[in-house]
Amino acid sequence: MSKESQEKNQNFIDVYEGNIPKRIPISIDVDGAASIEYAGMNLITAQYSADKMIEAMEFTNGLFDTDLVVGFSARLPSFYKMLGANNYVMGGDGFMQHPDVHGIEPEDYDALISDPVKVCWEKVLPKFYDELAKPAPENMIALMKMQMSKDLIMGKIGPASKRIAGKYGKVTEKFKVKRTRAPFDLLADTFRSFTGISSDIRRYPAKVLDACEALFPLALKLGMPTTEPAKKTRVGISLHMAPYMREKDFEKFWWPTFKRMVEKIVDSGYGVSMFCEEDWMRYLDYLYELPAGCEMQFEHGDPEFVKSKIGDKHIIQGLFPLALLRYGTIPEVEDKAKEYMDILAPGGNYIFGIDKSILRASDLKIENLQALIKCVKEYGTY
Secondary structure, three states, X not given: OOHHHHHHHHHHHHHHOOOXXXXXXXXXXXXXXXXXXXXXXXXXXXXXXXXXXXXXXXXXXXXXXXXXXXXXXXXXXXXXXXXXXXXXXXXXXXXXXXXXXXXOOHHHHHHHHHOHHHHHHHHHHHHHEHHHHOOOOHHHHHHHHHHHHHHHHHHHHHHHHHHHHHHHOOEOOOOEEEEEOOHHHHHHHHHHHHHHXXXXXHHOHHHHHHHHHHHHHHHHHHHOOOOOOOOOOEEEEEEOXXXXXXXXXXXXXXXXXXXXXXXXXXXOOOEEEEEEOOOOHHHHHHXXXXXXOOEEEEOOOOHHHHHHHHOOOOEEEEEEOHHHHXXXXXXXXXXXXXXXXXXXXXXXXXXXXXXXXXXXXXXOOHHHHHHHXXXXXXXXXX
């Protein structure tokens, strides 16, 4: 690891371990689709080639002086096509989309509560993936082909990421070693869909609660790292359903199993990094109750309010508006970045980030993101 990479790496570690870094670390993600578009490639075809994706990553990491290596997405169409996927499909422009599909019907709740893993194998996976609905050995052959393809592609992407990190003095995103979902979100997103779960909490409240409890061990196992315990080793959790729920429903159905899961992960010696989708401002008091040192990336909110509510205990990330990078001028971007740093950086517990991932090249002006990164590196020193 180069000296520049080591310094950037240490900035993240300092924040995760509760220390003040030399400079505010920058966590800005550029999706693989945007990377391919920045490199001037055809999104529909380039996603099927590991070499093309690596070429795009090389270009994008040279274009933007980010702290982390950017430009790759694991949502590759080849994986899903081999399995006949219905839950991830390619749109007409090549971007991978996630339809609002559901894995089980209300009458399947009892089976889910009794044995979630069995229901996944026998009901959900065959419904999401046409090839897995076929009888053995056809289903297993399709799964093996997909895994071999994945191993082949990732066998190229991994070394390429390290090489790119060394070339540009960056950090490979090794902090988030595992990802999971809140038990309620797992139930909603995988088993019942947004519309299904919204109805279920009124029609079958007891079954929803029992299902969250049944899914708790599975969600915890999905997220629990197997490496040496360390606060810098993060479990990534994207939080979905809570902002769309009434607070009394959130408190009853969503919060208890999620809080317990975070406590279990932290008690095991690891850290948690969560993406708080949509507006979480009415739930900041709940988030404050979580074990100290959780990283929280916010999509919406007033930075002063967020800082005052959780800044002494948790790591704040996000909030900077992606829209400004698309429609603003360089001076406007720089002024807003300094304003956010003045509010959020004092005392530490801050990683600079934007409110949304950069999914497409059209999401921003290249010169604006370049100016933003430069501004944070120059202004964001302690």
